[in-house]
Amino acid sequence: MDKDTQFSSFKQWLHPINFQQLDQTVKEKQSDKYVKKLTTKAYILLFLYAHLHQEDSLHSLSTRVLDDKLQEAIGFSSISAAQ
Numbered sequence: 001m002d003k004d005t006q007f008s009s010f011k012q013w014l015h016p017i018n019f020q021q022l023d024q025t026v027k028e029k030q031s032d033k034y035v036k037k038l039t040t041k042a043y044i045l046l047f048l049y050a051h052l053h054q055e056d057s058l059h060s061l062s063t064r065v066l067d068d069k070l071q072e073a074i075g076f077s078s079i080s081a082a083q
Helices: 003-014 019-029 040-053 059-065 069-074
Strands: none
Touching: 003 040, 019 040, 040 059, 040 069
């Protein structure tokens, strides 16, 4: 499967998720109060991606997260391997 197809299918999987409700709950509970980059929404998206693409380990996921297209799909403005 080509990379562009992977990311477009990933976005299709996300379509039914009510992110407005998630954002409202996160705001009410102040879950992201001290978060700089890996917000609750980004965390959920990252692990959904890992599950859907059957990543073998956190190490392989940390390598994949450096991909610009994945960062765009998840909504990271910038992230490095150290983070």
